[in-house]
Amino acid sequence: MPDVVVVGLGPAGVVAARELARAGHRVLALQPDAQPSGRAPLAAPPPTLRTRPDEEALLQPAPPAGLDGVGGSKRLAAAQAYRLEEWSFRMRSETVQRYGAAAAADLADWPIVAADLDMWYARVEDATGVAPRAPTPWTDRMHSAAARLGWHPFPAPAAASPDISPLLAGTGVEIVRATATVVQQGPTGAVAGVEYVDGDGITGVIACGAVVVAASVLPTVRLLLLSGLTAAGHVGRWLLSHNTFVVHGDFAGIDLRRRDGGPASAVAVAEFEGDRFDHTGLGFVGGSLLQAAMTGPWSTARLDAATAGLSRRTTGNVDAATWVRAHHRSIGTVWGQPDQVPRADNIVDLDPVHRDPAGRPVARMTFSLADDDRRRWWFLADRAAEWLDAAGARTTWRAPLQPQPLGTHLYGGVRMGADPATSVVDSYGRFHGVPGLVVVGSSTFPSTGGRGPVETIEALAWRAAARLADDLR
Numbered sequence: 001m002p003d004v005v006v007v008g009l010g011p012a013g014v015v016a017a018r019e020l021a022r023a024g025h026r027v028l029a030l031q032p033d034a035q036p037s038g039r040a041p042l043a044a045p046p047p048t049l050r051t052r053p054d055e056e057a058l059l060q061p062a063p064p065a066g067l068d069g070v071g072g073s074k075r076l077a078a079a080q081a082y083r084l085e086e087w088s089f090r091m092r093s094e095t096v097q098r099y100g101a102a103a104a105a106d107l108a109d110w111p112i113v114a115a116d117l118d119m120w121y122a123r124v125e126d127a128t129g130v131a132p133r134a135p136t137p138w139t140d141r142m143h144s145a146a147a148r149l150g151w152h153p154f155p156a157p158a159a160a161s162p163d164i165s166p167l168l169a170g171t172g173v174e175i176v177r178a179t180a181t182v183v184q185q186g187p188t189g190a191v192a193g194v195e196y197v198d199g200d201g202i203t204g205v206i207a208c209g210a211v212v213v214a215a216s217v218l219p220t221v222r223l224l225l226l227s228g229l230t231a232a233g234h235v236g237r238w239l240l241s242h243n244t245f246v247v248h249g250d251f252a253g254i255d256l257r258r259r260d261g262g263p264a265s266a267v268a269v270a271e272f273e274g275d276r277f278d279h280t281g282l283g284f285v286g287g288s289l290l291q292a293a294m295t296g297p298w299s300t301a302r303l304d305a306a307t308a309g310l311s312r313r314t315t316g317n318v319d320a321a322t323w324v325r326a327h328h329r330s331i332g333t334v335w336g337q338p339d340q341v342p343r344a345d346n347i348v349d350l351d352p353v354h355r356d357p358a359g360r361p362v363a364r365m366t367f368s369l370a371d372d373d374r375r376r377w378w379f380l381a382d383r384a385a386e387w388l389d390a391a392g393a394r395t396t397w398r399a400p401l402q403p404q405p406l407g408t409h410l411y412g413g414v415r416m417g418a419d420p421a422t423s424v425v426d427s428y429g430r431f432h433g434v435p436g437l438v439v440v441g442s443s444t445f446p447s448t449g450g451r452g453p454v455e456t457i458e459a460l461a462w463r464a465a466a467r468l469a470d471d472l473r
């Protein structure tokens, strides 16, 4: 019998499994194989989605962006690896202090501050080889432009590889190619085991005293709810997303050569992140890192996306798709990943109608943007346009802001907090009131921050696993 079962081997599960095994515990990990689509239909079936609780939720064609299998979604990622800034951990108290309680709405502080993660961030950075990529002509151009604006540009840190699975080598973690379906509790309420189904449809139960759920936001919430683990209605609440935006600029005939590097190569500015600027009268809190990145080869999807918001005035009356295909070498882009404020209406629960191929309810998402999301976006997009202008863009355009509940960065549903009355897990991911159950991943984040989550996911998972390893002694 294993000491611990880890559910899911994305970055969170890999880091947790490795630490537990290195501490001498017997670790078994459940991770289904992906189909050629990259997805595992029992682990990540497409959810249903609606914008309001009184609407019918419609089945989506695909789950949120990502990959199933060992290594998880990070294998698709730019591998940008940021520490979350201090303000993001104290978003509520900082907002109350500067702008008053009314501005803080449903914000929550984390039960830890950035300094609590310093050591774990350093370990992740060492283990995954985090460092900036070499500058390119495009990042140099944007670096100089930001400096001329009086901003403080810096190169984006990135992991050496998007594949974190080599960290498992030699650890002895046993991998079973199966999907966890239920976390079982014993008579005292403590974890007793995990039910699973494998790729042949064969079901089984693994008895264990501890389970680390590391399945990413929707699958984690769904597994907990299917296991009857609701935390008095808190599981599934406070769903958040990075509603990523882009602003494009036309550099009139200059070949920017953005295709010569991947999006890990980027230059960033933090002037408009968190509370680094006065929000008085702006109607929103928070912000975003702004980044100018390389693209790699321009895919059809990327070319099509660059047409959104492009006016006939810019194209000289040429059809947008034709114009972008002719001019894409001269298109520079700035993108942001804005904070989102938690809202009581944005939740995940179980769909009452739609089922996965094994007959279990899929996740139902209720998600919409609010006015502050639009105001934050517009303000940040103006700053992005200003940056592109300073770099020599002839003109800029922006795609309309889209809600991204199926985007690349989801958060919430298993909120972390010190008080069991208002949260699901503590800062070590320990589920309040269920001994032996630990949740890791961005489902536990009380706020998004204005930058990518993966290094914080890994640092928190490492810290949680080290604590669980001690708890199990």
Ligand SMILES: Cc1cc2nc3c(=O)[nH]c(=O)nc-3n(C[C@H](O)[C@H](O)[C@H](O)COP(=O)(O)OP(=O)(O)OC[C@H]3O[C@@H](n4cnc5c(N)ncnc54)[C@H](O)[C@@H]3O)c2cc1C
Binding pocket: 007, 008, 009, 010, 011, 012, 013, 030, 031, 032, 040, 042, 043, 044, 065, 066, 067, 068, 069, 070, 071, 072, 073, 074, 075, 076, 077, 078, 079, 080, 081, 082, 178, 179, 180, 181, 214, 215, 216, 217, 219, 220, 223, 408, 409, 440, 441, 442, 451, 452, 453, 454, 455, 457
């Ligand atoms: C295109 C793209 C680009 C990105 N770029 C960046 C970036 O540059 N920087 C950044 O910080 N973040 C980035 N991200 C986000 C980052 O990849 C994720 O935040 C990260 O992978 C989440 O890690 P995780 O381990 O929590 O979940 P995942 O990586 O999603 O892994 C979860 C694993 O759990 C498995 N699983 C699910 N349910 C079950 C179950 N019931 N039983 C067993 N296994 C299960 C899944 O199959 C999967 O393998 C990007 C994401 C995408 C999609």
